[in-house]
Amino acid sequence: MPARDVLSFVDLLMFNAIIGNADAHGKNYSMLYRGNTRRLAPGYDLVSTVFWPALAKTPAMKIGGSDSVDTLCHGHWKKLAEELNLGLAQMIRRLHELCGGIMKSTCENLNLPPACEPILNSVKTRANKIMTS
Numbered sequence: 202m203p204a205r206d207v208l209s210f211v212d213l214l215m216f217n218a219i220i221g222n223a224d225a226h227g228k229n230y231s232m233l234y235r236g237n238t239r240r241l242a243p244g245y246d247l248v249s250t251v252f253w254p255a256l257a258k259t260p261a262m263k264i265g266g267s268d269s270v271d272t273l274c275h276g277h278w279k280k281l282a283e284e285l286n287l288g289l290a291q292m293i294r295r296l297h298e299l300c301g302g303i304m305k306s307t308c309e310n311l312n313l314p315p316a317c318e319p320i321l322n323s324v325k326t327r328a329n330k331i332m333t334s
Contacts, residue, residue: 218327
């Protein structure tokens with residue numbers, strides 16, 4: 202798998218953490234095959250599960266040993282960087298880029314129904330928390 206797919210996989214892990222998706226598990230990450238080449242498939246089943254109280258907050262794939270999508274902090278990302286043999290500074294920079302992009306996107310006029318406001322506010326709060334922890 203090309204190195205860029207490893208980084209794309211980490212982006213998907215980060216995105217799921219930012220939106221509060223505790224149900225992102227191994228089968229949500231797929232490979233596309235073309236001849237002898239394989240690539241990471243685009244993300245799917247990206248949902249903010251924290252809005253369903255009956256669903257667990259324990260991540261299906263723990264990030265740095267985290268026990269809840271609500272308590273992810275700098276130490277969890279540091280441990281993940283070590284586990285994946287990636288530079289922590291690069292990982293934190295990318296996490297901040299994604300949080301910033303998500304914050305910008307959710308602040309723009311998306312013409313979403315009012316029922317979406319709690320989800321958008323939660324994602325903004327989660328992104329803010331991740332960027333400051």
